[in-house]
Amino acid sequence: MDRKYGGVIWTNHAMQRLEERGINPSEALATWRNPDQSRLATARNSWIYYKTFGNEKIEVVASKNEEDEAVILSVWSRPVYSQTGYRGRSSSGIWDRMLEGMLNALFGWLRKS
Numbered sequence: 001m002d003r004k005y006g007g008v009i010w011t012n013h014a015m016q017r018l019e020e021r022g023i024n025p026s027e028a029l030a031t032w033r034n035p036d037q038s039r040l041a042t043a044r045n046s047w048i049y050y051k052t053f054g055n056e057k058i059e060v061v062a063s064k065n066e067e068d069e070a071v072i073l074s075v076w077s078r079p080v081y082s083q084t085g086y087r088g089r090s091s092s093g094i095w096d097r098m099l100e101g102m103l104n105a106l107f108g109w110l111r112k113s
Contacts, residue, residue, distance in 0.1 A: 001025055008032065008062075009071045017075050023058060027051070028075045031058040046073060055080045 001018070003010050006029040018025055035049035046063040057080050061073040 005029065006033075007070075009065065009069055011071060011073055014072045014074050021075070021077060023075055023077055027053055027058050028060050028072070031060045032062055032070070032072060035060075043073070052080055 001010065001015055003015070005025055008029065014028075017023070018028060031051035032049050035051050037050045038047050040046075041048045041061055043061065043063070046061055049060045049062065051058050057078045058075065059077065060075050063071050063073055065071050
């Protein structure tokens with residue numbers, strides 16, 4: 001990939017993360033250009049941009065250099081969870097299920113699964 005892909009400067013770190021994490025560069029660029037959300041990052045003068053593609057949320061960290069050019073610093077992705085959980089699993093955690101089981105055994109008044 002060209003370090004100036006999409007008219008944006010991509011750091012070696014960002015390019016390495018794209019490859020390691022199997023993230024499509026065009027999706028990372030679309031996340032930065034047209035995010036669903038953004039927030040100030042902890043790194044000075046940087047922002048984190050978020051965009052969801054299917055069941056994956058892409059996150060891009062970007063800043064500007066001394067020449068006021070956009071620089072992509074890092075990229076990662078996370079699974080998107082729904083009410084039923086990611087890939088059909090139950091969304092309740094193990095502690096919730098254990099507590100529910102104990103209360104149900106003790107009192108028998110909780111919902112039956």
